[in-house]
Amino acid sequence: MTVTPLGIPRRVLEFTIDGEEARVPEGSTILDACRAAGKDIPTLCEGDTLRPKNACRVCVVEVEGARTLVPACSRKAEPGMEVRTDTERARHSRKVVLELLASSVDLSTTPRVAEWLKEYEAKPDRFGPDAARLNEEPKVDNDLYVRDYDKCILCYKCVDACGDQWQNTFAISVAGRGFDARIAVEHDAPLTDSACVYCGNCIEVCPTGALSFKSEFDMRAAGTWDESRQTETTTVCAYCGVGCNLTLHVQDNEIVKVTSPHDNPVTHGNLCIKGRFGYQHVQNRG
């Protein structure tokens, strides 16, 4: 059972989404309200356990009176606001943003993107065969996880999860500028020379698979990764007394990766190196 903290009661705001009345508690974002109203707005950099960074701009909507479109994930709902989610203008921006992204990085392991590309009729190929893209080799410099920046959309979620929002390790940051901006550890060093503590919380929040378990990376390379054959079992970590929840992803009776439920009020999906990666002893069957 999930325990949801109730918090202090909040004022209810009234505004409209696509002409329909919407009522949400004060402090809710436009995206919260849209989801409550059953509207499907694409999001990539928005994270359920992190403060919205609004960097990807696929969730933009039109707000009456605003000069530009606004990101639904971070803009707070205000009383009397008139929000339109599906106008030609908003759809155009989402389509172009999806095209720009898909033309510059590999989105093949990003959940739902194929569906959105289709829905918005995005054609990433139209920038021509010479369109600049990342084309970076995956960085495999340790046994626990792989950094494949060819898939990185620079959503900043790993930076926030590693930094002051969760882990407080501050091992990763954005380096460089513009199209050359990259997620990097200090001095662009291998992970093993960095401040990384291998909690894997950055993998937990990565929306595109740019950060992944080495186990998943190897299985994908071998062509044996098959999510349809995997089961997920949530249990309690046995390493210490905190009682973090672990979700074991099991394929063919082998644990292939470990995640953690984001709605757990203690850990919010975060784990330590042992909970996240310390499962090999389970499968050492001599």
Add this chain to the structure above:
Amino acid sequence: MDLHFGDSKPTDDERAAVDALLGPPESSWEGADRSDADLRWARGGREARDRRDLLLPGLHAINDRIGWISEGALDYLCRRLTVPPAEAYGVATFYAMFSVKPRPATVLHVCTDLACAAAGAPELCAGIEARLGLGSGVAVERSPCLGLCERAPAALAIRAGDPVRTAVSAPTSVEEAVLAASAPDSAPEEPPAALAVPQAGQGGLMLLNRVGVVDPASLDDYRAHGGYTALRRAFELGPAGVIREVTDSGLVGRGGAAFPTGRKWQATASQPDHPHYLVCNADESEPGTFKDRVLMEGDPYALVEAMTIAGYATGAHKGYLYLRGEYPRALHLLEHAIAQARARGLLGDDVLGQGYAFDIEIRRGAGAYICGEETALFNSIEGYRGEPRSKPPFPVEKGLFGKPTVENNVETLVNVLPILTMGAPAYAAIGTQRSTGPKLFCVSGTVERPGVYEVPFGATLGDLLALAGVRDGLRAVLLGGAAGGFVRADELDIPLTFEGTREAGTTLGSGVVMAFDDSVPLPRLLLRIAEFFRDESCGQCVPCRVGTVRQEEALHRIVERTGAAAAGDIALLREVGRAMRDASICGLGQTAWNAVESAIDRLGAYE
């Protein structure tokens, strides 16, 4: 916070550079040798983290002394300030003037931007590179606008050392640029700022009246020419009275956004949260803009006085002057002016004996156009990457260090002096009803007398070009800089007011008026604009990060093509440009397509 520092050690020089800024370290927790006491308690933590805003000055200290920033130097600075090395690395790699890879102690920045490109920068660069090849001890870097457009083409040499030495050469030639780089100390001195003001010494000037008339290093001279009468009047009026005058004057911001200054001041002054901050945006990096440099170099005390008034009115006791890193002379003159004002009781704990405390700190940028965006500027001062923040919340509510902040451009602030000395009604009578007061324009390109011109709002583009002596064969005028737009040679009757340019479908922007004649290859110019935005995008949001690259690629494809052959790419540009304008986080991405669009629509660039 569990910080991890690598094994790299700073050299003695690097350590000395950091210690010269921060003082010697007090314990092994921040980089000193270990003592017995260090084993018993740790100092630093929160107190040290509160000094994070010294990260940018620290990076400058290392870069100035050594010429680049090594791992050991960066780690030592991080240890001193309790900043995670990954974040400091992210900051150091954000700015164009820093290098995290070894490079020669002398860097020669050669401007390749619009005015300099039109004045032959590509050939100049090739010539300089041929002379200063490998082994010359000089790194030649192609630079965005150095703000010396009236003397194009321009170069800036910076030689690391203690102290760092700089030399500006403009207009420059291969020989002069090489001389500036090889012997910055003996390079010929820059001409006085007054030479950038063709109207210098003429009667009737309000903002430029002291440029070329006073000695910019002399406080007495400034006072003899009416300096500090505005501040005295401000103390008579009280903070609310000053805001009333500024509101009644109709002054709007001159940095490009044209927001009413009085309203901004009122909104900041009334915030219950304290302290309040004042930030002067002197990060003038819009290609074609150099008016703030001329004001700061020609009349630095005026800015000091105006900042004091703005601080007084809005309840701020500290003002930050964020100056772009490419302005060494403005930096020296302002440092001198602030020190003099402090010594004479015009800054400090008790300004003019009125019981009001105010002081100014200069912060130097390090080569990033985006830091002129007001919230990116806050991040830069605070020691973070110069990425813009989402608004709301607006700076008047949560600005620098999360506190209510008023941020004004140099020219905006300097306008406050005549408002207070002549009174709001007299000031508001100048110009038009909706654009009041005098306005500075940076005229460059193919004109006889390039420079900063002061005209009342309402003069037409033709009037201004006539003042500057427009040459025959004018093809187009770029208004507002790279983020502005082109107008045709037959549109010279556009009134230079905010409302007039808006009605004409263009913008006044930061006051750039750059004239181009038939000899300038327009597609190359547009390519340079696209290249500028691609280089200067911070990379935070997708429409701008990738959009500026796709825009440049399309312009590359059509650079030699016209008509039907270009139509497909122009349609693509329009679609990408529209999404960038609609969905980018800040003004950089939102305006990156303006100039190219105007060249296609108004000039028929690819027909």
